[in-house]
Amino acid sequence: xxxGVVDYGASNIHSVARALKSLGSKVSIVDTPDKFKSxxxxxxxGQGSMxxxxxxxxxxxxxxPLLDAIKRKPFLGICLGLQILFDxxxxxxxxxxxxxxxxxxxIKDINKENxxxxxxxxxxxxxxxxxxxxxxxxxxxxxxxxxxxxxxxTETSITTTHYGEEFVSSLATENIFAxxxxxxxxxxxxxKFLENFINWKI
Amino acid sequence: xxxxxxxxxxLDVRGGRVVKGINFKDIVDAGDPAExxxxxxxxxxxxxxxxxxxxxxEERSTTIETVKSIASQVFIPFTVGGGIKSLKDIDMLxxxxxxxxxxxxxxxxxxxxxxxxxxxxxxxxxVLAIDAKQDGEIWNVYTHGGKNKxxxxxxxxxxxxxxxxxxxxxMTSMDKDGTKSGFDNDLYMQLSKNLSIPVIAxxxxxxxSHLVDAVKLGKADALLAASIFHYEEISxxxxxxxxxxxxxxxxx
Numbered sequence: 043x044x045x046g047v048v049d050y051g052a053s054n055i056h057s058v059a060r061a062l063k064s065l066g067s068k069v070s071i072v073d074t075p076d077k078f079k080s081x082x083x084x085x086x087x088g089q090g091s092m093x094x095x096x097x098x099x100x101x102x103x104x105x106x107p108l109l110d111a112i113k114r115k116p117f118l119g120i121c122l123g124l125q126i127l128f129d130x131x132x133x134x135x136x137x138x139x140x141x142x143x144x145x146x147x148x149i150k151d152i153n154k155e156n157x158x159x160x161x162x163x164x165x166x167x168x169x170x171x172x173x174x175x176x177x178x179x180x181x182x183x184x185x186x187x188x189x190x191x192x193x194x195x196t197e198t199s200i201t202t203t204h205y206g207e208e209f210v211s212s213l214a215t216e217n218i219f220a221x222x223x224x225x226x227x228x229x230x231x232x233x234k235f236l237e238n239f240i241n242w243k244i
Numbered sequence: 245x246x247x248x249x250x251x252x253x254x255l256d257v258r259g260g261r262v263v264k265g266i267n268f269k270d271i272v273d274a275g276d277p278a279e280x281x282x283x284x285x286x287x288x289x290x291x292x293x294x295x296x297x298x299x300x301x302e303e304r305s306t307t308i309e310t311v312k313s314i315a316s317q318v319f320i321p322f323t324v325g326g327g328i329k330s331l332k333d334i335d336m337l338x339x340x341x342x343x344x345x346x347x348x349x350x351x352x353x354x355x356x357x358x359x360x361x362x363x364x365x366x367x368x369x370x371v372l373a374i375d376a377k378q379d380g381e382i383w384n385v386y387t388h389g390g391k392n393k394x395x396x397x398x399x400x401x402x403x404x405x406x407x408x409x410x411x412x413x414x415m416t417s418m419d420k421d422g423t424k425s426g427f428d429n430d431l432y433m434q435l436s437k438n439l440s441i442p443v444i445a446x447x448x449x450x451x452x453s454h455l456v457d458a459v460k461l462g463k464a465d466a467l468l469a470a471s472i473f474h475y476e477e478i479s480x481x482x483x484x485x486x487x488x489x490x491x492x493x494x495x496x
Contacts, residue, residue, distance in 0.1 A: 054338060054369075061319050089366060155246070158440055158465075162368055162411070163247040164290055164495045184248060184495040186321060188368045205247070227343065229285065229320050 043240065046072040046081030048108065050098040058087045058120065061226040065237050078107040083239070084115050087226075088122025092146065093134030095126055112141055112218060118239050119220035121189060124213065127220055133191050142198060142215065146191045151206040160190040161205045167212070167223065173200045175212075175219050175238045183231050185211070185223035192222065217244050248495040249459050249487055250290040250466035251480050252323075252444065253473040255280055256297050260306045263297065264474060274474060278313040284473065285318045287480045290495055292318055293346070293468060296326030297389075304333075308340050315341020325373055325414075334361050338369065346414055348373040349387040352394060352401075355408055362409025371444075372410035374398055376431065377418040383431055390418050399434050406441050413439060414468065417447040424450025424472075432462030444468050452478055452486050459492055 045062055049055045049071045062069045062085070072078060086108075088095055099105040111117065112127075119127055128138045131146035138146070151157045164184040169176055192209035203211035203222070212221040219239065225232035255262050255277050264274040274280075281292045294314065296307050304327075311324055324337050325346030334345050351358050351372055362370045375390045376383040376398035383398035402413045415435060417428035427448045435443045445464035449455055449472050458464045472478045484494040 054343070056339065056341060057315070057319075057343065060316055060341065064316070064319070158442055160368055160411070161247070162442065163250055163465075165247055226319060227321050233319055 043067060044080060044082045045069045045240070046077065046084050048084065048086045048104070049073040050095065050102055050104060054089060055087050057224075058085055058226045061233060061236055062240070065233065065240060067240055072104075073102070075103050075107045078104075078111050081111070082115065083117070083242075084108075084111050085118045085120065085239075086123035086126075087120040088124075088126060090122060091133050092122065092126055092131040092138050093136035095122055096134075096136050096138065109139060109141075112139070115217065116239070116242055116244055117218045117220075119218070120224060120226070121222060124210075124220035124222050125191060125193065127218070128193060131191060141218065142193075142196060142213070144193065144196050146193055149190060149192055149206045149209070153206075155206065157206045160188055162188045164228075165203050165205060165211075165223075167201045167203055169201050171200050173214055173219075174242055175214070175235060176200070177238055179231060179234055179238075184228070185221075185225065185232060186227040186229075187211075187223050189222060246493050247465070248290065248493045249464075250444075251288070251455075251483055251494075252291045252293050252466055252468040253284045253289050253480065254293040254295055254446070254468050254470040256295050256470055257307075257310055257326075258297050260310050262474075264471065277310050278317050280474070281314045281318045281322075284480065285320055288484060288496070289320065289473075289480055290466075291321040291323060293323045293325070295346070296324070298326075304336075308336060311337060311340040311342055323371055325371070330357070331360055331364060334365065338365060342369075344369040344371050344411075346371040346373045348375065349389075351405065352385065352387050352396065355404070358405060358408040358410050362411070367409050367411035367441075370410050371412045371414050372402070372405035373414040373416070374402060374405075375416050375418055378428070378431070383417075386418060398431070399438055402435055403438055406439055410441065412442045412444060412466075414444040414446060420448030421446070423448055424454075426450065426454040427458035427462055427464070427467075429457055429462035432458060432464045436463035436465075442466060449478075452482060455483050456486050456490055459487060460490060 324342040385396035442465035446468040
């Protein structure tokens, strides 16, 4: 099993790579188009805005091999790696990858709770639909979040979390799984989740 | 449902070892930083903070090794502070495995550093650390580990830091630090009222009730402490249970 962590030049990929390695996986950094080929499973940790991410993927010519891999290989998107799968975002005028229908919006403070944005810290993850990647993980466990934008409406939702509004904290469709939280920073439970991804059979 | 109150043990590190002393005097060796970080992680710490207490240019490589060693074994957010002077320093620490950096004196000498770092790496990884001492109605900011008094008002400086792009404020009360007499809750309440970014309270933890009061009265988002956790005077779990009993959300 050979895992690839996509590095498009703007995100902190090292913590994800370290966490996967600590679980005994062979991990390579994917930072050029030719490196996608030898990878069995792909992890896409994102940081920053959708626009700058898509721009960098275009500049590095990794966008097509990435889209190709998303179609066929087990894929885990983290944080912006979830958001970029959507059509668009309020954050950027550039479009996302359009793999999942819908758009990303700024966190809404529906009950006027005087929320601090970004949503940063540990919050509950409520399991809405059973999925292999949550096997051995109880409902309403704490995961670590850092973000200001959310997906709030999709049929692909696996877990939800409340902060200002109810949003999608993870989603899945076929070979794709994506989380708004950071499993690589969520302690023991986060490592369990990553282990489930490593063992995930499609 | 709201965010869990974060409990952050702090490791004071010098030359690659955890050190302990009272007011930075009579410093004694207190073990391996990665071992200590692992223990805190297992005990339920929500983040780990490492402060290089006399980070100098010569010792930078030791610091980097320590950061790498902690980051390879602990998978919760990890903040590193001490002697950070430039974007290059920040870049090196983030690449070595820090998730956030805490900047104190350099931010005062060069406020643009906060703005530039926030733009480059995102507000979420820039913590503005402030050492403050009360003087009548206000709190003055001190630099160089509390040695030099400035003309800055701590509340105003924290607000400026927020505007410059800091993602969190780590405020240490010099009046309370090391006294174990409780946090300066007035200071934290003032801060919370004036800021929209999270406030980490530090200095004065001695008893369980002190930590609860800093959240209840001081409205702190996170609590940082070194010696009480290090000497196992109070366990992280006990703090969380006490907070939970008061109705606060914690990660247990």
